[in-house]
Amino acid sequence: MAHSYTPGLKVLKKTVFKKERILPLKGDVLVKEGDSLNPDTIVASTNLPGNVQMLKVSNILNIDPKDVVEALKVKEGQDIKKGDLIAETSGIFGMFKSSVESPVDGTIESISQSTGRVVLREAPIPVEVDAYVRGKVDEVVENEGIVLSSNAAFIQGIFGIAGEKRGDLVLVSSSPSEELKADQITSDMKGKILIGGSFLSLEAYKKALSMNVAGIVVGGFNYYDLKAILGYNLGVAITGTEKLNTALIVTEGYGSIPMSEATHALLKDNVGNAASINGATQIRAGVIRPEIVIPLESSNAENDSESKMPEGIQEGSTVRVIRSPNFGKIGTVTSLPSELNKMESETMVRVAEINIDGTNFLIPRANLEMVEMDE
Amino acid sequence: MSKKIKSILATDCGSTTTKAILIEWKEDRYRLTFRGEAPTTVEAPFEDVTKGVLNAVMEVEELSGRTILNGDKIITPDNGSEGVDIYVSTSSAGGGLQMMVAGVVKSMSGESAERAALGAGSIVMDVLASNDGRLPHEKITRIRQLRPDMILLSGGTDGGTTTHVMELAEILAAANPRPRLGQNYKLPVIYAGNNKAQDSIRETLGEISDLDIVDNIRPVLEQENLEPSRDKIHDLFMEHVMAQAPGYKKLMSWTDAPIMPTPGAVGSLIEMIAKKEDISVVGVDIGGATTDIFSVFEGKFNRTVSANLGMSYSICNVLAESGLDNVLRWVPFDIDRSELTNRIGNKMIRPTTVPQSLEELVIEQAIAREALRLSFIQHKEFATSLKGVQSERTISDAFEQSSSGQSLVNMMDLDLLVGSGGVLSHAPRRQQSARMLIDSFMPEGITQLAVDSIFMMPQLGVLANIDKDDLKEDASQAALEVFDNDCLIRLGTCITPVGAAKPNSKMADVVLTFKDGTTKNIEINEGSLEMMDYPYEEIKVSINPARGIDVGAGKGEALESVVYGGVVGLIFDGRNRPITLSKESSKRIDSLLNWSKAVDEYPKGEMF
Numbered sequence: 015m016a017h018s019y020t021p022g023l024k025v026l027k028k029t030v031f032k033k034e035r036i037l038p039l040k041g042d043v044l045v046k047e048g049d050s051l052n053p054d055t056i057v058a059s060t061n062l063p064g065n066v067q068m069l070k071v072s073n074i075l076n077i078d079p080k081d082v083v084e085a086l087k088v089k090e091g092q093d094i095k096k097g098d099l100i101a102e103t104s105g106i107f108g109m110f111k112s113s114v115e116s117p118v119d120g121t122i123e124s125i126s127q128s129t130g131r132v133v134l135r136e137a138p139i140p141v142e143v144d145a146y147v148r149g150k151v152d153e154v155v156e157n158e159g160i161v162l163s164s165n166a167a168f169i170q171g172i173f174g175i176a177g178e179k180r181g182d183l184v185l186v187s188s189s190p191s192e193e194l195k196a197d198q199i200t201s202d203m204k205g206k207i208l209i210g211g212s213f214l215s216l217e218a219y220k221k222a223l224s225m226n227v228a229g230i231v232v233g234g235f236n237y238y239d240l241k242a243i244l245g246y247n248l249g250v251a252i253t254g255t256e257k258l259n260t261a262l263i264v265t266e267g268y269g270s271i272p273m274s275e276a277t278h279a280l281l282k283d284n285v286g287n288a289a290s291i292n293g294a295t296q297i298r299a300g301v302i303r304p305e306i307v308i309p310l311e312s313s314n315a316e317n318d319s320e321s322k323m324p325e326g327i328q329e330g331s332t333v334r335v336i337r338s339p340n341f342g343k344i345g346t347v348t349s350l351p352s353e354l355n356k357m358e359s360e361t362m363v364r365v366a367e368i369n370i371d372g373t374n375f376l377i378p379r380a381n382l383e384m385v386e387m388d389e
Numbered sequence: 390m391s392k393k394i395k396s397i398l399a400t401d402c403g404s405t406t407t408k409a410i411l412i413e414w415k416e417d418r419y420r421l422t423f424r425g426e427a428p429t430t431v432e433a434p435f436e437d438v439t440k441g442v443l444n445a446v447m448e449v450e451e452l453s454g455r456t457i458l459n460g461d462k463i464i465t466p467d468n469g470s471e472g473v474d475i476y477v478s479t480s481s482a483g484g485g486l487q488m489m490v491a492g493v494v495k496s497m498s499g500e501s502a503e504r505a506a507l508g509a510g511s512i513v514m515d516v517l518a519s520n521d522g523r524l525p526h527e528k529i530t531r532i533r534q535l536r537p538d539m540i541l542l543s544g545g546t547d548g549g550t551t552t553h554v555m556e557l558a559e560i561l562a563a564a565n566p567r568p569r570l571g572q573n574y575k576l577p578v579i580y581a582g583n584n585k586a587q588d589s590i591r592e593t594l595g596e597i598s599d600l601d602i603v604d605n606i607r608p609v610l611e612q613e614n615l616e617p618s619r620d621k622i623h624d625l626f627m628e629h630v631m632a633q634a635p636g637y638k639k640l641m642s643w644t645d646a647p648i649m650p651t652p653g654a655v656g657s658l659i660e661m662i663a664k665k666e667d668i669s670v671v672g673v674d675i676g677g678a679t680t681d682i683f684s685v686f687e688g689k690f691n692r693t694v695s696a697n698l699g700m701s702y703s704i705c706n707v708l709a710e711s712g713l714d715n716v717l718r719w720v721p722f723d724i725d726r727s728e729l730t731n732r733i734g735n736k737m738i739r740p741t742t743v744p745q746s747l748e749e750l751v752i753e754q755a756i757a758r759e760a761l762r763l764s765f766i767q768h769k770e771f772a773t774s775l776k777g778v779q780s781e782r783t784i785s786d787a788f789e790q791s792s793s794g795q796s797l798v799n800m801m802d803l804d805l806l807v808g809s810g811g812v813l814s815h816a817p818r819r820q821q822s823a824r825m826l827i828d829s830f831m832p833e834g835i836t837q838l839a840v841d842s843i844f845m846m847p848q849l850g851v852l853a854n855i856d857k858d859d860l861k862e863d864a865s866q867a868a869l870e871v872f873d874n875d876c877l878i879r880l881g882t883c884i885t886p887v888g889a890a891k892p893n894s895k896m897a898d899v900v901l902t903f904k905d906g907t908t909k910n911i912e913i914n915e916g917s918l919e920m921m922d923y924p925y926e927e928i929k930v931s932i933n934p935a936r937g938i939d940v941g942a943g944k945g946e947a948l949e950s951v952v953y954g955g956v957v958g959l960i961f962d963g964r965n966r967p968i969t970l971s972k973e974s975s976k977r978i979d980s981l982l983n984w985s986k987a988v989d990e991y992p993k994g995e996m997f
Contacts, residue, residue, distance in 0.1 A: 063565070065526055065529075065530075066525070066526055066529050066563045066564070067525075067526060068525040068526070068559070068560075068563070079552070123563065124559070124562070124563070126555065126559055126593075128551060128552065128555045128586075128589045129552055129555045129556050129559060131556070131559060133559065133563050135563075172738050172739070173738045236727065236730075236731060237705070237730045237731050237733070237734030237735075238727060238730045238731075246709075247705070247706075247708070247709035248705060248709075249697055249703060249705050249706025249708075249709045249710070250678075250697055250702055250703050250705070250706055250737070251702070251705075251737050251738055267731075267734075267735045267738060267739070268730075268731035268732075268734035268735050268738075269728070269731040269735070295738075297702055297737065297738055297740060298678065298702055336735070336739045336742055337735070337736075337739070337742040337743075337744075337745065337749070338732060338745075338746065338748075338749055339745065339746055341732075341735070357743075357744075357745045357746075358745065358746050358747050359744045359745060359746060359747050359749060359750035359817060360747075360750075360817035360818065360992060361743055361744060361745070361750065361815075361817050362817070363743055363745075377745065378742075378743050378745055380741050380742055380743045381742045381743060381745060383739070
């Protein structure tokens with residue numbers, strides 16, 4: 015049977031979810047292989063070098079850079095406190111002295127005779143990495159962190175904003191084609207992750223923010239509403255560092271698009287369960303998609319649903335159209351002709367014949383996406 | 390004629406595709422004979438670039454019937470039936486070369502350093518300067534965040550004051566930057582500033598970085614000396630950056646010349662063509678994430694990268710920078726604005742989709758026009774004569790009001806405009822490529838248009854750069870001949886008179902004399918766009934512009950020249966410069982439809 019490779023987003027009822035939890039710089043790993051982890055367990059920690067302050071001593075004292083050394087009261091490597099004397103001129107007969115004091119606590123990193131500057135480094139900044147998802151330590155990466163493993167349901171979105179959050183899943187839109195409206199968001203949803211349907215308006219997202227909802231998973235959102243949230247036009251899809259209380263994960267795309275049945279059903283099955291989500295998205299080489307991880311109670315990993323996934327589009331595959339016309343519609347592949355076909359735009363492409371609601375359409379294979387399902 | 394090089398294998402390892410071409414000496418000239426491609430294998434699960442190279446070469450083997458590989462080795466030399474004489478490669482895989490540059494004065498040494506880095510094929514992540522308005526700790530934070538592949542530090546003229554450049558060096562030292570790839574080596578830093586500061590620089594940066602010192606990039610204010618920095622960037626790219634990328638050590642051992650960053654190779658080819666033909670050239674490569682523009686005017690080469698102007702990953706940024714209205718002005722039908730922004734957003738998050746409907750194609754080409762226009766504005770602002778130079782001025786200069794730092798780009802002087810990248814190279818009709826190039830670059834006078842259909846310029850560029858004495862001559866001949874015969878698809882020539890003219894008034898009379906001696910008269914009227922089919926053959930033209938109108942010889946001055954047709958033919962563009970579209974929707978749509986019809990741009994039907 016002919017088949018073609020089309021990247022799809024994962025919707026898996028049960029899989030072994032693995033994730034690296036690595037420090038930005040080398041440091042200490044605080045757990046060992048096999049340890050059980052809660053989402054907030056600290057797995058590794060380190061100290062980032064402190065901020066640097068540059069003091070233009072020669073300018074402040076009004077002396078030549080080469081004379082700075084003579085005026086200094088400190089040495090390289092010395093610890094200092096805020097207000098400590100760093101340099102002082104001898105003045106005239108011991109009078110009219112000028113001096114420089116340290117603006118911060120820290121150490122003297124270097125002293126330059128060519129520019130007359132003293133470099134102070136503030137105290138190191140501690141950094142900790144938590145487990146993010148309930149699971150266990152699969153592997154320790156020496157001095158850097160761990161690889162976490164968890165038996166979990168796993169769903170990828172297409173686009174998201176804000177970083178890692180966690181909370182219990184709450185069903186708000188009972189059907190995938192239903193809009194999640196502002197008036198459905200209530201104060202008892204604080205710290206929860208809401209399951210929506212086809213669309214979330216800006217008004218509804220703002221309501222969720224005000225209620226301190228941890229996250230929302232929804233089919234569609236308007237591109238132009240992002241500006242009101244982010245404060246700028248999103249030019250390239252690189253997100254995750256936004257400081258927002260409510261993470262947003264869009265599963266289908268921009269506009270009002272019903273959430274895929276499989277995604278909605280899987281989320282619905284897990285209502286009340288704790289989930290970890292991350293809106294971070296990077297659509298560039300080394301693509302990162304937003305994710306929803308729901309750790310499962312059972313530890314039986316043998317039914318890893320990933321093993322059942324087909325390799326690509328085949329006749330009979332269920333696919334979603336990801337570009338106009340027919341954008342967002344779901345259909346079944348009836349054939350995969352090998353020859354190039356001319357589209358209305360006169361573009362010559364490889365196509366797939368898709369049956370959508372009883373009608374056959376020829377659609378470029380590049381405009382199809384397979385939702386990977388474990389059924 | 391006997392040739393030392395009878396066959397050449399060249400590859401370009403792009404971030405998604407590795408392309409291989411085979412060039413052979415046939416019937417007294419070099420020709421491109423076969424090409425193959427395969428997915429690039431830098432990232433997991435393969436993590437070895439040579440696998441993709443071998444796959445692409447295997448495709449060439451299959452198509453040509455020629456054995457090139459023995460296992461995973463390239464057979465050299467060519468023994469008549471097997472192997473090739475030389476193998477060369479370029480690379481932009483793994484994000485290409487990413488640099489940070491620093492200079493004392495942003496518009497002087499900072500700009501020179503940027504020019505050197507861009508010319509070498511790098512992406513410039515940031516330009517640090519003493520006068521960039523940022524406080525030292527802000528600069529330090531920025532350096533730490535960026536993690537460049539290497540840093541180029543310049544500043545000061547030779548023998549001048551060293552304080553400012555030393556301050557920059559101290560900021561670098563305090564930041565203690567780490568390279569992007571690999572934790573186990575020191576970040577390469579090139580110092581190309583005031584020679585008097587070299588010892589102090591060694592003292593400050595020698596320990597914490599892998600420091601190289603080259604000649605000053607601005608030894609005196611009036612002179613820019615980019616070559617030593619550019620060469621050093623290429624060496625370090627090979628030694629450090631490439632050596633960290635998976636499989637590159639092996640690939641480096643196969644090639645007969647150093648691997649060049651892809652844009653560096655393209656730039657050097659364009660520079661060579663301009664020099665050989667003594668012409669002014671603009672080349673553009675519009676990709677999914679970035680748009681590169683290369684130009685040679687007055688013999689001076691410039692390259693710019695618009696890092697966030699592209700047709701998929703960065704498509705929303707085109708929208709953000711140009712504004713929706715500027716995109717929509719090129720669309721000859723009404724469309725719901727919020728629906729359009731959602732559609733463009735969806736292209737960004739699903740970057741590999743293709744336009745199926747005509748409406749989608751028209752919108753995509755409208756966005757391309759804006760991406761190209763904005764990239765070219767950035768290029769024109771950067772490609773300038775040296776800033777900060779005092780020049781002696783005569784009385785006539787004073788009247789011209791010329792000063793230092795003027796753009797070198799003069800569209801009336803432009804001879805050849807070459808486009809490449811998906812939206813230009815794979816447009817369903819070549820007329821669409823021609824229209825996009827003309828509408829966004831707005832050439833004036835007589836300009837030849839072309840597209841590089843399979844983006845072969847990188848491989849030809851590295852070929853042109855082979856400097857082994859015994860191979861040099863053949864390799865550069867091969868690069869030029871293949872460029873002339875196989876690389877470019879000649880679209881034709883655009884003839885554009887410019888100057889103050891009333892709507893619909895006559896701007897110029899053109900007399901065309903064809904090879905068989907027959908002639909044809911054409912009138913170019915203000916606001917019109919006309920096309921004439923004619924293949925890539927010589928045509929003599931004599932153009933008589935109206936009073937106040939210029940076609941290249943000066944206002945109202947007649948011009949005799951030779952032009953060439955192409956797959957599109959000759960285009961007579963009376964739309965004056967800049968091309969302005971009516972604010973009134975119906976008038977604007979009428980003009981767009983008329984221009985499209987005149988050049989047979991889109992299929993006839995409901996929309997056109």
